[in-house]
Amino acid sequence: MTMAKNAQRPKIIGLSHMTFQSSSVEKALAYYRDLHGYEEQLCLKSPDGGISRAFVMINDAQWVELQPERAPKTDRLIQFGFQVEDAETIRTYLASRGVAVPDSISRGATGNLGFLVKDPDGHQVELVQCLADGWPARAAGRGPGPRALSRCLMHMGFDVFSMEKSMAFYRDILGCVELWRGSSDERTLSWVQLKLPDDRNYIEFMLYDETPTLERLGVFNHFGLEVPSIPAVMEEVAGRMKGSPWFPRRVEYSVGKCRHRLANVFDPDGTRAEFMERGTFDGSVTPPAAVPAPR
Numbered sequence: 257m258t259m260a261k262n263a264q265r266p267k268i269i270g271l272s273h274m275t276f277q278s279s280s281v282e283k284a285l286a287y288y289r290d291l292h293g294y295e296e297q298l299c300l301k302s303p304d305g306g307i308s309r310a311f312v313m314i315n316d317a318q319w320v321e322l323q324p325e326r327a328p329k330t331d332r333l334i335q336f337g338f339q340v341e342d343a344e345t346i347r348t349y350l351a352s353r354g355v356a357v358p359d360s361i362s363r364g365a366t367g368n369l370g371f372l373v374k375d376p377d378g379h380q381v382e383l384v385q386c387l388a389d390g391w392p393a394r395a396a397g398r399g400p401g402p403r404a405l406s407r408c409l410m411h412m413g414f415d416v417f418s419m420e421k422s423m424a425f426y427r428d429i430l431g432c433v434e435l436w437r438g439s440s441d442e443r444t445l446s447w448v449q450l451k452l453p454d455d456r457n458y459i460e461f462m463l464y465d466e467t468p469t470l471e472r473l474g475v476f477n478h479f480g481l482e483v484p485s486i487p488a489v490m491e492e493v494a495g496r497m498k499g500s501p502w503f504p505r506r507v508e509y510s511v512g513k514c515r516h517r518l519a520n521v522f523d524p525d526g527t528r529a530e531f532m533e534r535g536t537f538d539g540s541v542t543p544p545a546a547v548p549a550p551r
């Protein structure tokens with residue numbers, strides 16, 4: 257990679273959203289409202305009066321989107337997105353690097369500008385330029401609500417078949433910078449984390465040996481929410497779960513291999529949200545794993 261190419265790459269300034277299909281958008285919205293405390297939600301209706309798309313605010317530039325299930329018993333992840341400074345310049349840039357892009361950018365359902373590309377695993381990746389009259393910016397004054405446990409989408413994780421191909425896309429073309437890599441079994445790599453080029457938040461490759469089951473995909477295709485204190489969140493979540501016994505799983509606490517305290521919760525379709533503290537629990541850093549990728 258040359259310096260000139262780096263200099264030409266338009267800025268990617270944040271993680272914007274993840275979009276999941278849901279067997280019951282209403283139930284998922286209740287989960288985000290009641291458990292996560294995300295009260296600011298935008299629902300678009302289909303002609304028959306049902307919800308066609310729903311957006312859950314994390315902050316004025318980050319959200320979770322839910323869409324009605326397209327097919328039962330399939331991967332819940334539909335797309336994820338990055339916030340860019342200028343959608344048109346990054347469209348031109350990606351085209352110059354051989355990425356298939358549409359002929360033009362367009363305004364989406366949220367009123368923001370953007371376009372879609374596909375990553376090496378076929379994930380739909382949206383490059384979003386948030387506009388002041390788009391959502392959630394136009395509702396930013398209200399915020400996600402006083403009960404929101406997190407106001408920061410800290411990382412987005414997704415299944416990756418070939419680390420090498422994903423590195424070529426996310427590192428070499430988009431300009432992400434590797435932060436850390438780890439292994440669950442110390443034999444092959446499990447996770448690679450790459451920081452966005454112009455932001456401190458990151459993406460997480462979820463590498464696998466065997467084709468993941470649907471339950472596993474719900475764990476892989478997930479997002480991290482920054483919280484100041486895991487014990488405080490655990491206590492709050494446990495209390496909120498008592499009031500809603502239909503939440504499908506209990507909260508799972510652990511200290512990750514990355515030494516961050518974290519707690520997992522799952523939406524009604526098994527999609528994982530990972531509460532996480534920004535720093536490691538003891539201030540030290542786990543060295544990156546020196547084992548090979550699964551393939």
Ligand SMILES: [Fe+2]
Pocket residue numbers: 411413460478479480530
């Ligand atoms: Fe994660």
